[in-house]
Amino acid sequence: MSGFLWFNCPVNADVPLLGSASAGDLLRLLRDGVPRTRNELTAVTGLARSTVRARLDTLLDAGLVSDGGNEASTGGRPAGRFVFNARARVVLAAEVGATHATVAITDLTGAPLAVRRLEQDIADGPDAVLAGLVATWRSLLTEAELDSVRPAGVGIGLPGPVEHSTGRPNNPPIMPGWDGYDVPARVGAEFGVPVLVDNEVNLMALGEHRTCFPDAEHLIVVKVATGIGSGFISNGMLHRGAVGAAGDLGHILAPNAGDVPCRCGNTGCLEAVAGGPAIAASLRAGGIEAHTSADVVALVRAGNPEAGKAVREAGRTIGEVLATCVSMFNPSLIVVGGTVALAGEMLLAGVREAIYRRSLPLATGKLRIVPSQAGDDAGVLGAAAMVVEHVLSPAVVDRDLA
Incomplete structure (x- = not known):
């Protein structure tokens, strides 16, 4: 788990529930990790003390709440305190890219308990890729001695459009054999728990927001790698759009892209001229050996001036498209990640240059553009x-x- 970043974000718990709090509402109150007595819970919820006791007993029996010890006594019997038990269940999570996957076991706060990174090709198809994820989760559960802990659910990010309501990929351009595949049914049959699937960049946006930028109510996360995608957080919530297709930045028409073919079947798409393979192709055309995003990053880090120029120009092109998003969406923060972003300030400088040149001062006055x-x-x-x-x-x- 070395290098795995995690910040636990508090739950907005202390909202009066006016006597209508169910056991689930009571658990939401306790998810901030602060131990509370029955009297405190009674005061916040407006429920009768006997009702609070009954609902606490239900949560205790389910293991979702545990005894948090006693308050310091001021005379008489000390009051027992109750706290959310984040280890009552585990979550199985995976982010699958074009050529890799990160597989994890977390507790019920989302904090990682075990992590493994895999090299695999999304083009191998759903049966092979999902079987690999299942095998890895089982292995991690055993290694972390979590076999006896019941999973609460499974979350999977995929590198293509996903209809979130069904968990099925929808015409993903780099995922042969995945279109319409019932991912939740395949994985759910293994573990018997809810399986939620989304586009990987949507989940990157959710991850950055929850763990690193919880105070940013309006932000865009951009991934620049083999492809280019984005995720939008609006009013603190992930914005998926009507069918889960929001944020498909890579297939917006790029300025001055001409008729460069894109793997989606269209021409002139942003990722066809500014994605990692496109940058590598432009370098090869100039006699510089580069085939992947990683090759491009290595050249920039080694001080190759042509690679640096190519990455900065890609950043400008991405920034031109993002400037439209800034005008339409007015975020306070843009976070840039992905393999190509590892080239450092070259990409960010190009993005910033284009956005600040093209967007109105009112929209950019408080806008921050930062690396992941x-x-x-x-x-x-x-x-x-x-x-x-x-x-x-x-x-x-x-x-x-x-």
């Missing part, structure tokens, strides 16, 4: 957060307890 803080872990942290938000929502908790 969660790095390679953003997607898997977001996958875990997606599952936690679902399985610990009051409605789902109450249904499961019933």
Whole structure:
């Protein structure tokens, strides 16, 4: 787990519930990790003390709440305190890229308990890739001695468009054999728990927001790697759009792209001229050996001036498209990650240059454009957060307890 970034973000718990709090609502109050007595819970919820006791007993029996010890006594019997038990269940999370995957086990706060990175090709198809994820989760559970802990749910990020409501990929350009594949049914059959699937960049946005930038209510996360994608956080919530297709930045028409073919079947797409392979191709055309995003980054880090210029120009092109997003969406923060972003300030400088040149001062006056803080872990942290938000929502908790 070395290098795995995690910041636990508090839950907005102390919202009066006016006597209507269910067991799930009571759990939401306790998810901030602060131990509370029955009297404190009674005061916050407005419930009768006997009702609070009964609902606490239900949560204790399920293992979701544990005894947090006693308050310091001021005379008489000390009051018992109760706290959320984040280890009651585990979450299985994975972020799958074009050529890699990060697989993790987390607790119910989304904090990682075990992590493994895999080299694999998304083009191998859903059966092979998902079997690899399942095998890795089982191996991690054994190695971390978590076999006896029941999974709460599974979260998976995929490198293509996903209809979030069904968890099925939808015409993903780099994922042969995946179109319409029932990922939740395949993985759910292995573990018998809810399986949530989303585009990997949506989950990167969720991961960056939850773990690194919780105070940013409006932000865009951009991934620049083999392809280019983005995720939008609006009013503190992940914005997926009507069918989960929001943020498909890489297939917006890029300025001055001409008729360069894109793997999606269209021409002139942003990723066709500014993605990692496109940058590498432009370098090869100039006699510099480069084939992948990693090759481009290595050249920039080695001080190759042509590679540096190519990456900065790609940043400008990405910035031209993002300037439109800034005008339409007005974020306070843009986070740039992905393999190509490892080239450092060259890419960011180009992005900033174009955005500040093209966008109105009102939109950019408080705008920050920064590198990813969660790095390679953003997607898997977001996958875990997606599952936690679902399985610990009051409605789902109450249904499961019933």
